[in-house]
Amino acid sequence: MNKNPLIVGLTGGIGSGKSTVAETFAKLGINAVDADLASRAVVEPGMPALKSIAEHFVNADIILPDGQLNRPLLRQIIFADAEEKLWLETLLHPLIRDWIMAQLQAAQTDYVILESPLLFETDQHQLVDTHLLVDVPVELQLQRACARDNNDPTQIQRIIDAQMSRQDKRDKAEFVLDNSLDLETLPQRVLQLHQQFMALAAEKTKDKPL
Numbered sequence: 282m283n284k285n286p287l288i289v290g291l292t293g294g295i296g297s298g299k300s301t302v303a304e305t306f307a308k309l310g311i312n313a314v315d316a317d318l319a320s321r322a323v324v325e326p327g328m329p330a331l332k333s334i335a336e337h338f339v340n341a342d343i344i345l346p347d348g349q350l351n352r353p354l355l356r357q358i359i360f361a362d363a364e365e366k367l368w369l370e371t372l373l374h375p376l377i378r379d380w381i382m383a384q385l386q387a388a389q390t391d392y393v394i395l396e397s398p399l400l401f402e403t404d405q406h407q408l409v410d411t412h413l414l415v416d417v418p419v420e421l422q423l424q425r426a427c428a429r430d431n432n433d434p435t436q437i438q439r440i441i442d443a444q445m446s447r448q449d450k451r452d453k454a455e456f457v458l459d460n461s462l463d464l465e466t467l468p469q470r471v472l473q474l475h476q477q478f479m480a481l482a483a484e485k486t487k488d489k490p491l
Contacts, residue, residue, distance in 0.1 A: 287392035287482035288385060288408060292400035293415030294447065295440050296426030298460040302415050303396045305471040312388045316397035316405060319380040323373060324350050330376055337368065360439055374403055381408065391482040401445050401453055411481065413474065414454035417461045419447060 291306075291313075293299035303313045324331045326348040334355070335344050341358065345351050359366040385393055385408065397405050406412065417425075419441060426437045451457055456474060460467070 285486060286385075286388045286390060287478060287485050288410050289392055289394050289478055290400045290406060290409035290412045291394050291396045291415065292398060292412065292450065292454075293417075293460070294419075294422050294444055294450075295398065295437060296422035296424070296429070297415045297417045298425070299396060299398070299415040301464075302413075302458060302460065302467070302471060303394055305468055306394050306475065308468075309472070309475050310390065311392065311394055311475070312390045313394040313396055314381055314384040314388075316377065316381060316395065316399070319377040319384075320373065322380055323376040330372060333372055334369070360443065370403075378404065378408070381405065391486075392478045399444070401450060406453075410485065411456065411478075412454040413456040413458060414450050415458050415460045416447065416451060417459075421461055 291299055291303055293302075303315070307313055322328075324334065331344075331350060334350065338355075338358065341351075341354060343351050343354060355369075359369055381395065385395065395405065395409055397403070400406050400409070400412065422441060423434060423437055426432055426440075427434050456477075458470060458474065462470075
């Protein structure tokens with residue numbers, strides 16, 4: 282186990298294809314941690330956070346009959362009410378961070394990917410050594426996200442509007458992968474990034490204090 286792996290933050294807006302990029306890195310044998318899995322894990326039935334949410338939104342059908350969180354309803358609530366969004370983030374973000382940290386510390390590879398749609402919007406960017414943005418034009422985001430699961434265009438646009446702008450993300454990321462290009466070229470472009478990250482990981486290991 283590498284005790285000091287390079288941590289690469291992988292982010293991109295909805296419909297950007299960041300999960301496909303993460304899967305391509307996985308085919309190269311690189312461990313990946315999915316922040317979306319963390320956000321689900323901390324509100325599983327029996328978890329304290331789910332109990333807190335149920336008590337806070339007591340007048341809403343926030344818990345489904347099977348005991349699971351009613352995610353579509355919760356999403357509607359927080360996008361319509363900034364105060365409720367802040368309350369939920371204050372509750373969940375520390376728990377999500379702890380879950381992510383545990384997964385990163387268990388990494389077995391020279392570098393590890395942290396896939397997070399809100400890498401820059403949350404303090405998760407502080408957990409990583411470098412940032413990789415999967416970038417596509419907003420029009421393509423809408424097209425892809427709406428085609429997936431027949432999502433509502435208005436809801437997708439609200440999600441995009443609630444996130445950091447494309448340009449701000451480009452300004453913050455050390456690496457930008459244009460994912461509007463031919464998907465057949467994606468493995469080769471990811472391989473090039475992989476080689477760069479391996480070099481950075483070697484530098485980090487070399488610079489680690491004894």
